[in-house]
Amino acid sequence: MTEVAAKSHRTQAQRREQTRTALLDATIECLVDIGYSRASVQEICARAGVSKGAVQHHFATKAELMAAAVEHLTNRLRGELAASLDGLPGGASGVAAAIDLLWQGYSGTLSTAVTELWVAARTDPELRAAIRPVDRALGRSTLAHLSQVAGDLPKERAEMLFWLTVNLTRGLALDAELGGDPHRRRQLLEEWKRIAVLLYSGSAPGPVQD
Secondary structure, three states: OOHHHHHHHHHHHHHHHHHHHHHHHHHHHHHHHOOOOOOOHHHHHHHHOOOHHHHHOOOOOHHHHHHHHHHHHHHHHHHHHHHHHHOOOOOHHHHHHHHHHHHHHHOHHHHHHHHHHHHHHOOOHHHHHHHHHHHHHHHHHHHHHHHHHHOOOOHHHHHHHHHHHHHHHHHHHHHHHOOOOHHHHHHHHHHHHHHHHHHHHOOOOOOOOO
């Protein structure tokens, strides 16, 4: 391949990636601003500044586009979360800080976009099948990094702390979406951090065994 041809190929690949990124960013923006039901492909294309036909070169269906957009956002947040978790001290001293980071990661823009999709996915099997692997991948990746903070904590207890935190933060994020009391959310988060440290240190009872 000549230098000119290689440069042209790279430019085409860059343009393709720029178009894809614009579509994904516009999709997230639509989910947050106007919700899933009003986030038409036409509206997404208008916000991305591309033609409707361009979408078909990147995504076969709207469900695929939506799932890719959430994956795009979660990958970015996952990288930020991983870097922050890696910088935490191990042991009990890092547990409360890790919970704060998980709250930041599972709330905000990500929470709004994912909530829109999960509600729609309840009655849309194609959308549910598209976003489920994205959600699971985020959980596995974050748990792996959190395990480093947990240190010698048994695997079962570390996973319990993680999933309790994820489900609590998702519930708090939904409460925020519905206009709940921010002071109450802070209180609940602080109380969970206190309990989590006790669970980590073994001062509180573990999970009930079946």
